Amino acid sequence: DADVTQTPRNRITKTGKRIMLECSQTKGHDRMYWYRQDPGLGLRLIYYSFDVKDINKGEISDGYSVSRQAQAKFSLSLESAIPNQTALYFCATMGRAVNTGELFFGEGSRLTVL
Amino acid sequence: GDSVTQMEGPVTLSEEAFLTINCTYTATGYPSLFWYVQYPGEGLQLLLKATKADDKGSNKGFEATYRKETTSFHLEKGSVQVSDSAVYFCALRPYNNNDMRFGAGTRLTVKP
Numbered sequence: 001d002a003d004v005t006q007t008p009r010n011r012i013t014k015t016g017k018r019i020m021l022e023c024s025q026t027k028g029h030d031r032m033y034w035y036r037q038d039p040g041l042g043l044r045l046i047y048y049s050f051d052v053k054d055i056n057k058g059e060i061s062d063g064y065s066v067s068r069q070a071q072a073k074f075s076l077s078l079e080s081a082i083p084n085q086t087a088l089y090f091c092a093t094m095g096r097a098v099n100t101g102e103l104f105f106g107e108g109s110r111l112t113v114l
Numbered sequence: 115g116d117s118v119t120q121m122e123g124p125v126t127l128s129e130e131a132f133l134t135i136n137c138t139y140t141a142t143g144y145p146s147l148f149w150y151v152q153y154p155g156e157g158l159q160l161l162l163k164a165t166k167a168d169d170k171g172s173n174k175g176f177e178a179t180y181r182k183e184t185t186s187f188h189l190e191k192g193s194v195q196v197s198d199s200a201v202y203f204c205a206l207r208p209y210n211n212n213d214m215r216f217g218a219g220t221r222l223t224v225k226p
Contacts, residue, residue, distance in 0.1 A: 004157075031212055042203060042218040043158075050212065058213075090157055094212060101207070102148065103214055105157035 003027045006091050006106035014114050019078040021109045023091030031094040032074040033103065034058075034066060036087045043090065049074055081113045116141040118187075120204040120217035127194055127224050135189040135220050137178075137204035147171075147180050147187040148205040148214070158203060161189075194224045 004025045013019055023032065030051050035043040045058030047066040055066060063085060065077045078085055088110050092103040121136040139147065146165045150158040162171030167182035176191045189202060204217040 033214075035216075040218055042216040044216075045213065048213070092158075094214075101212070102160045102163060103150075103158070105159065107155075107157045 004091055004093055004104055004106040006089075006109045008109060009107065010110045012112045012114065013081055015082055017081050017113075019081050019111065021076045021089055021091075021111070023074045023076070023106060025072050025074075025091075025093045025104075027093050027095070027104060028071075029093035029095050029104070030071065031096075031101075032068065033092045033094070034064075034074070034076045035090045035092060036060065037090060037108075038087050046076065046089075078111075081111075083113045086111060086113045115215075116145060116206055116208045117215055118204045118206045118217040120202075120220055122218070123220040123222065125220060125222045127222070129196055129224055129226055130193045131224075133189070133191040133194045133198075133222070135202055135204075135222070137187045137189065137217060139185050139187065139204075139206050141185075141206060141208060143209035145209055146207040147178070148207065149176070149178055149187070149189050150203040150205055150216075152201040152203065152219070154200070161202070194222070196224045196226055198222060199224045 007022045033048040034046040049068045067075050091106040094101045118139045148163045149161040151161045152158045162173040164171040164180035170179045178189045201219045201221045203219045206215045
C-alpha cells in the first residue's frame with residue numbers, strides 16, 4: 001500500500017459545486033502539504049500543516065480551505081469550484097529532519113471543473 | 115523570496131546521450147537543494163539532494179553539485195536510457211523552513 005494515499009484519483013465536477021480531496025498517510029510524519037500542479041508552472045503550495053492544530057496558507061490559498069482531522073489526515077476543500085481550479089493536486093508529507101527533509105508525495109488527484 | 119529557475123523543455127535525447135538540465139536558485143541563507151522526478155501517471159519522488167555548498171547528490175547515475183558561487187544545481191547524467199523519460203523538478207527548501215519551492219519542471223523524452 002502507498003504511504004501517502006489520495007482520494008479520489010480523478011473527479012469531474014461542475015462550476016459552483018463543493019469538492020473535497022482527502023489525503024491520508026502512514027509515514028507518521030507531522031508535516032503535511034497540498035500542492036497544485038499546472039503545466040509550465042510546476043508545483044505551487046496551497047496550504048500546509050505542521051500538526052493537528054496548525055494550518056498555514058501557502059502561495060495560492062484563495063478559493064481553498066483545509067482541515068487537519070488527525071495527524072494522518074489532511075483534506076483540501078473547494079467551497080465553490082471554478083474552471084481555473086482544474087488541475088492535478090498532490091498531497092505530500094515531510095518528517096522532522098531539520099533543513100534536510102524531503103517530501104513524500106501521493107499519486108495525485110486530477111480535478112476537472114466544467 | 116527564495117525561488118528556483120530551471121531550463122524550459124521539452125528536452126528530447128537519443129539513448130546513451132549526455133543530459134544536462136540547468137537549475138539556478140535565489141535564496142537568503144543556506145537552502146537545501148533537491149531534484150525530484152515524476153514518471154508518467156505518478157507523484158513526484160526524490161531523485162537526489164544536497165544540503166550544503168559543494169555537496170554532490172547522486173542517484174541512479176544522475177548527479178548534481180551544489181554551487182554557491184554560481185547559485186546553481188544542474189542535473190547531469192552521462193548516458194540516458196529510455197526509462198529516464200519523465201518530468202524533472204528542481205526544488206529548494208529555505209534554511210530553517212519547512213516549505214519547498216519548485217521550478218516549473220523539464221520534460222525529458224529519451225528515444226531508442
